[in-house]
Amino acid sequence: xxxxxxxxxxxxxxxxxxxxxxxxxxxxxxxxxxxxxxxxxxxxxxxxxxxxxxxxxxxxxxxxxxxxxxxxxxxxxxxxxxxxxxxxxxxxxxxxxxxxxxxxxxxxxxxxxxxxxxxxxxxxxxxxxxxxxxxxxxxx
Numbered sequence: 639x640x641x642x643x644x645x646x647x648x649x650x651x652x653x654x655x656x657x658x659x660x661x662x663x664x665x666x667x668x669x670x671x672x673x674x675x676x677x678x679x680x681x682x683x684x685x686x687x688x689x690x691x692x693x694x695x696x697x698x699x700x701x702x703x704x705x706x707x708x709x710x711x712x713x714x715x716x717x718x719x720x721x722x723x724x725x726x727x728x729x730x731x732x733x734x735x736x737x738x739x740x741x742x743x744x745x746x747x748x749x750x751x752x753x754x755x756x757x758x759x760x761x762x763x764x765x766x767x768x769x770x771x772x773x774x775x776x777x778x
Contacts, residue, residue, distance in 0.1 A: 646702040650695045657691025660684045674733050682726035690715050 664684030671677045693711040700708040 643702075646698065650699050650702070653691050653695030653698065657688045657693075657695060660688030660691060662688070664688060675730060678726050678729060682722050686718055686722045689718055693718075 661684070664680040664686075667680030667684060668677050669680075671680065693715045697708050697711045700706050700711075
């Protein structure tokens, strides 16, 4: 094996181990953190980076060993990095809206309760339900 072959194997192995470490830490955070808002960070931050590292390592493996660019890993990474933050944002908004319109959560995590909203708030999840909306009619 040549020097460049050993170097490429070291880089590929490092990316896969680093990616697996991030995925493990993100999964552990999702299981161990007490509230939904805190658990949301595990899969959206660390696990996304971990899978990105594993997929980049896979792309480099196929390039260095087979001489072929594996573009499906690039597409998987692209869709993952686009959809994970959007889905996390939507889950967080629904959770904050649920806290605003329903009973407060029982478990208070290390981050504490979300801030109290003023009546003049213009952010969608902190607005009071409109009088003719389903949320407003289900509370009565």
